[in-house]
Amino acid sequence: MNRVAVLGSGSWGTTFAKVLADAGRDVRLWARRSEVVRDINTDQVNHDYLEGISLPATLTATSDVEVAVNGADAVVFAVPSQSLRENLGVWRDLLPTRVPIISLAKGVEIGTGLRMSEVIRTVGHIDPVRIVVVSGPNLAREIAQGQATATVVACIDHDQAIAVQQASANDYFRPYTITDVIGAEIAGAGKNIIALACGMAEGLGLASNTQASLITRGLDEITRLGVALGAQAATFAGLAGIGDLVATCSSPLSRNRTFGVRLAQGMGLEAAQAAGSGQVAEGVVSCRSLRALGATYGISMPITDAVFEVCYHQLPPAELVRSLMKRRHTPE
Numbered sequence: 001m002n003r004v005a006v007l008g009s010g011s012w013g014t015t016f017a018k019v020l021a022d023a024g025r026d027v028r029l030w031a032r033r034s035e036v037v038r039d040i041n042t043d044q045v046n047h048d049y050l051e052g053i054s055l056p057a058t059l060t061a062t063s064d065v066e067v068a069v070n071g072a073d074a075v076v077f078a079v080p081s082q083s084l085r086e087n088l089g090v091w092r093d094l095l096p097t098r099v100p101i102i103s104l105a106k107g108v109e110i111g112t113g114l115r116m117s118e119v120i121r122t123v124g125h126i127d128p129v130r131i132v133v134v135s136g137p138n139l140a141r142e143i144a145q146g147q148a149t150a151t152v153v154a155c156i157d158h159d160q161a162i163a164v165q166q167a168s169a170n171d172y173f174r175p176y177t178i179t180d181v182i183g184a185e186i187a188g189a190g191k192n193i194i195a196l197a198c199g200m201a202e203g204l205g206l207a208s209n210t211q212a213s214l215i216t217r218g219l220d221e222i223t224r225l226g227v228a229l230g231a232q233a234a235t236f237a238g239l240a241g242i243g244d245l246v247a248t249c250s251s252p253l254s255r256n257r258t259f260g261v262r263l264a265q266g267m268g269l270e271a272a273q274a275a276g277s278g279q280v281a282e283g284v285v286s287c288r289s290l291r292a293l294g295a296t297y298g299i300s301m302p303i304t305d306a307v308f309e310v311c312y313h314q315l316p317p318a319e320l321v322r323s324l325m326k327r328r329h330t331p332e
């Protein structure tokens with residue numbers, strides 16, 4: 001794999017482009033805004049999303065998708081979940097055939113309940129054997145700084161996963177392969193909701209035991225949903241599951257956790273969104289789509305329900321933990 005196109009130049013798109021360039025790939029990054037393209041091509045910095053991080057010379061930017069994907073041996077989708085369908089409608093006729101399509105977004109589509117690989121399959125008309133999902137404890141800024149992390153690359157075609165593993169591995173980014181795409185995607189979407197809950201607990205001054213309880217019970221409800229959808233339980237005990245939950249629920253760098261802190265401090269949804277400088281906190285929408293999936297499959301998801309109530313029905317964040325504590329006692 002020589003040339004890779006990355007479509008989407010936010011925190012993770014830019015960071016993953018850097019990972020690929022540092023792994024020896026020639027990378028073209030597509031950005032919507034010409035200022036971002038200019039900053040990357042002249043200063044080798046994405047000032048809007050990764051201030052202070054110097055990008056390699058083998059990473060260049062363009063605002064023309066056709067230029068980005070021309071001759072690419074793989075294409076990475078790095079836009080927020082809820083915009084993927086709309087973007088794919090524009091991109092699909094330009095995409096090279098036969099190359100791997102790599103999905104970075106951690107969310108489930110609202111309204112349809114589709115995972116991102118399903119949106120790619122149905123809207124982009126891409127064969128699932130070509131769709132590779134990257135997920136794990138991957139806070140963008142830490143990785144951009146070259147701090148070591150592990151991740152999973154998931155594809156139903158193991159050889160395709162190995163190709164992406166080899167193309168992205170470098171001295172600070174260690175990918176493991178799995179074939180459980182459903183598990184990787186549900187874990188990635190679900191952990192953002194639990195991070196919102198942990199952020200609210202943090203904002204309320206609740207400490208380690210509360211956080212650990214939310215992470216552990218959160219893992220349980222995400223795992224049960226994933227298994228009902230056809231995922232393997234083992235995936236949730238791995239990097240995409242507990243690994244990403246620990247990173248996201250514990251780190252002040254997480255936009256979802258920070259969003260939860262802001263809600264607990266009394267901000268409404270719009271104010272908390274505005275305070276996030278336009279960066280996406282996927283859990284705010286995924287609590288709706290995963291809750292709906294849970295209802296469809298008969299899966300009880302109390303933390304997701306409580307986060308949904310805070311976000312959309314004015315449940316005070318202080319009531320989130322109280323309402324969970326008041327639930328009927330059950331075996332673990």
Ligand SMILES: NC(=O)c1ccc[n+]([C@@H]2O[C@H](COP(=O)([O-])OP(=O)(O)OC[C@H]3O[C@@H](n4cnc5c(N)ncnc54)[C@H](O)[C@@H]3O)[C@@H](O)[C@H]2O)c1
Pocket residue numbers: 008009010011012013014032049078079080081083087104105106107138139140141278279280282
């Ligand atoms: N930032 C991280 O640490 C991280 C790590 C792993 C996965 N992810 C996931 O990757 C995905 C992208 O996250 P990010 O951190 O890069 O987000 P971001 O908010 O930093 O950037 C989003 C990018 O998408 C663009 N964008 C927004 N709406 C768009 C639209 N309608 N059409 C086209 N482009 C649009 C923005 O201009 C920006 O370039 C999310 O699903 C996120 O959960 C993020």
Ligand SMILES: O=P(O)(O)OC[C@H](O)CO
Pocket residue numbers: 106136137138139140192195244247248253254255256257280281282
């Ligand atoms: O900043 P967040 O909350 O979107 O989380 C980023 C990554 O998904 C962590 O793996």
